[in-house]
Amino acid sequence: MKDTTEREPIIEFRDFGFQYNAQAEPTLKGIDLQIRKGEKVLIAGPSGCGKSTLAHCINGLIPFAYRGTITGSVTVRGRETQDLSIFALSRTVGTVLQDSDGQFIGLTVAEDIAFALENDCVQEPELHDRVLRAAGAVGIDSHLLNAPDQLSGGQKQRVAMAGVMVDDVEVFLFDEPLANLDPATGKSAMELIDEIHDRTGAAVIIIEHRLEDVLHRSMDRIVLMNEGRIIADTDPDTLLSGELLRSHGIREPLYVTALKYAGVRVTPELKPSSIRSLRLGPEEKQKVLDWYRRTPPSPAPPPRPVLLKAEDVTFSYDGRRETLSHISLEIFRGESLAIVGTNGAGKSTFSKVVCGFEKPQSGTLCFTGLDWPSLSLKERADHVGYVMQNPNQMISKPMIFDEVAMGLRNRNVPEEEIRPRVEQALKTCGLWPFRNWPVSALSFGQKKRVTIASILVLEPEIIILDEPTAGQDYRHYTEIMEFLRELNARGVTVVMITHDMHLMLEYADRSVVFSQGRVIADDSSAAILTDPDLVRRASLKETSLYGLALLCGIDEPKEFVRRFIDFEREAYRS
Amino acid sequence: MRNIFNYVDRPSPIHRLTGATKLVCLLLWSFAAMSTYDTRLLVFLTLLSLVLFALSRIRFSDVSFLVSFMAAFMVLNNVLIFVFSPQHGVTLYGSSHPLLSLGGQYVITREQLFYHLNLVLKYFATIPIVLLFVCTTNPSEFAASLNRIGIKYTVAYSVALALRYIPDIQKNYHEISQAQQARGIEMSRKQNLVKRLKSAAAILIPLILSSMDRIEVVSNAMELRGFGKGKKRTWYMGRPFRPADILAMVFCALLLAAAIALNVLNGGRFWNPFR
8 A cells, every 4th residue: 555644635624614504503523634645535424424515515516506604624735615616626626426327417428528628618629539538548438429328327437437537637536436336337436446546646535335345446544424523534454443333334344244253353454454455364264164163054944935926028128129038037925035137137127017017028927816917007006016216206295194195095995994004004114203294304214114105005915126225324224124124024025126235135035136138046145146157147246255255264155154144133133 | 209309320411511500501491481482482492302301311211200290280280271261362362263162151262272382382391401400410419509509508508408318307207107107196088187187296296306306416517517617618519610511501591582582572472373
């Protein structure tokens, strides 16, 4: 690691505070932070800790787009940001936002990359030259004329990076760069960020709560935030050796947790910041091995009856390319199933076909005890409920009660029956205290629960959730997932469409992997995530527990992963 | 349809003209065709527009949907004119040559038929040119063209943004409507008006709310990359005028001049062969 402490600071916060006009409390308090030239800094913290606000203060959205009161000082290249403008700041700080689709402004890749240059009145031929160079630097130069809908999530992110690289900025600011990417794409995104850093020598600031994924490449420092303050500002090895992460709702890497379970004292000397840098002596390895041996093997899952069966289902949106091709798949009563795969692999389309939103060109769907093909969309929804990713896409009533009651009212259920059923659903979803609240007063996670309640009230046997935890930090993730587990324990079959590996590992009995419209694997999540070949084909990432098992000479990595998950579940419960 | 443009990427001399040229020519040409009922000029414009259409290498199959839509509109237009004022031609041309009586005021006259002929010619003179513009202008160039003919770039860019996000909003609408139908929203026309309005709200409210989130992201992304910084901006897809562009615009300006000149010579917008 290069020593960067001697370099001059490019961004400097001194006793800085910020309070949004609409808020009663300051969001940032007493911030002292320096970012030096060429440094790579991760800013981590739970949702609402102020890390996004801190990013806004760096790129000028605060105070120029979001109004509020600033105390103390923040300077970029020695000048107070308040005295500059958002445009002047954008010449120094290039921001890549979280929503790589929303920030794609141009009609094509080339136009989007050119956007900042166009606004700067750069003339031809320099304009084309610089666009081509930036596109080449992120490896998107063969897609210059493509429209956003012809690109994958990872490619859109590359376009966004090129769009700020054209300006030769001195700081790259990434706001949750991994949020919408599948594990393999996230991994290559981190590699690309590292490459850009090496090539341009610019400072890199990454705002993320997925620590393990960011640390796929080395970082100079991690700044940990909570409740508007900086809790820690140190190197990754030191931070991972302490207990600060866990106590502040950030998930530490799984292998670090496993080491701690095994009684290994994690110190900076072990280089725990990445599974590849991790150095374990024979004593530590033995401890892990002992832990593995004394942890009981996980029980085999109970046999379950088939609830829904898809046979040889083929579907195409345009009649040419098959989005689903000969899918055969069984969903068992009472299980919790993860459907994983890259964007465009067909996992969302499959659930739409199951719900009857789309009609398959060939193949059959059977739902035990029902004449499934003859049922209408609305009738199917009485048996299979579908919860969309973004709760704002579902909520249409101002009051929580009415929102949850909507499905029943549309089915002409008598009002005296509706009330108890809605109340029951609200209780199940932990929304009882809010039953008389307007929806707009709820947080994102609570809105998600409202949408789940509005589906549950119809008492479906299966509930399908599209990315149930997208954009959630570890605490909210755990909240939502533990809630789904409870539902599952009550007998509801839960199907989750996801590319979150933790989710599939910890909360799914079984995972089905989609790739290019086909099912390429159907097994326990632990088995899938410890199969390097499958992991590669499915654009997943091996779990770091697999790496730890290999490092410690455990010959059954799959079983090691299983035992870890069971152990952790017990630890969480107690 | 993905958006209002139906760009067909098949190189031709028409494609090579800049978007701004095509926009100016479209405006001049339509003013010319709209301002006059001089049959001679309309026939000339019609023939020329068909030649240009052939030159552009656009196939009829590329535009059959738009053409049938416009043809239906043209027929409706003619029928309505005849129904509501069957003697309009007689009033215009000041003479009456009856051909066939359908009873009452519904007498078909040569004058009326001639008036309808002119009307149809107007459609034929403009539709191919509109189609040409729609099919040979790269949507990416459109905002740059608007800016070049003097519209402020912030306004021009909002057109480009609409083109960019309309497909997304359509997709979003489709997804929301599916999920809401599963919850029992009825979309069929059999419902009464109140229920249909309620159903529309159940889709539009989530659509608007999720689009609002989107707008915040877009406007932040644009500001962070310097949109609105200067009075001017350049355009990646903008192209400089070449001699052919100037020639095309001058030619279309002459057409408009000819139309105006004919209106003066004819002593009004109508050329009267019955006098």
